[in-house]
Amino acid sequence: NAGVTQTPKFRILKIGQSMTLQCAQDMNHNYMYWYRQDPGMGLKLIYYSVGAGITDKGEVPNGYNVSRSTTEDFPLRLELAAPSQTSVYFCASSYDRRGEKLFFGSGTQLSVL
Amino acid sequence: AQSVTQLDSQVPVFEEAPVELRCNYSSSVSVYLFWYVQYPNQGLQLLLKYLSGSTLVKGINGFEAEFNKSQTSFHLRKPSVHISDTAEYFCAVRSTNDYKLSFGAGTTVTVRA
Known part of the structure; x- marks a missing residue:
């Protein structure tokens, strides 16, 4: 079982460039989330989705956009990359509304120079 | 809104010794609590x-x-x-009326022989 798949695993961007972090899950989960992890800060929620066509902001949405056209895919878009967006990004999904168990991808390490 | 405080950022411990990781939370409503591990x-x-229970x-x-x-705690x-x-x-931690998780900053456990 693939679970939650994130691509790419590593990426270096120049300031002002744009890119899309891909996330796909094959568990038919309705709920999907994007987190960023910074050293000593834990995980911060960027955006989340409760189903295809429905997305909402988390704690730190500025500088990011998302879309959810299908149940399986939840891409995260960075339009104008900034050094403050250097982080490790995790996508996660869950089956039910209570989110009692999140399934995480292996992460994307992004550096903006 | 809820928040989580992990009281120890790093815990070194010898193999076969016991370990306790401390977690305190704050919330104005009932909560669900979780521990996640990242290798x-x-x-x-x-x-x-x-x-519950x-x-x-x-x-x-x-x-x-x-x-x-x-004591609003959930020690591991x-x-x-x-x-x-x-x-x-x-x-x-997650409030029982929400589906977004809030994470603590994390505790790094290093086990030595």
Whole structure:
């Protein structure tokens, strides 16, 4: 079982460039989330989705956009990359509304120079 | 809104010794509580969760945690650690009327022979 798949695993961007972090899950989960992890800060929620066509902001949405056209895919878009967006990004999904168990991808390490 | 404080950022421990990781939370409503583990270069995995019922919950790999409502704590314990328990541990909380998790900053456990 693939679970939650994130691509790419590593990426270096120049300031002002744009890119899309891909996330796909094959568990038919309705709920999907994007987190960023910074050293000593834990995980911060960027955006989340409760189903295809429905997305909402988390704690730190500025500088990011998302879309959810299908149940399986939840891409995260960075339009104008900034050094403050250097982080490790995790996508996660869950089956039910209570989110009692999140399934995480292996992460994307992004550096903006 | 809810928040989580992990009281120890780093915990060094010898193999076969016990370990306790402390977690305190704040919330104005009832909560669900979780511990996740992150092994090097991997995504997070659920260790255990408290949703309701018995305040002592057991998880995978010999870990257990106790929910203490009066002290708003959810400390994680293991009576005898192994080298393979070296990882970062995250406490997380979710209000019962929401589906977004809030994570603590994490505790790095390093097990030495």
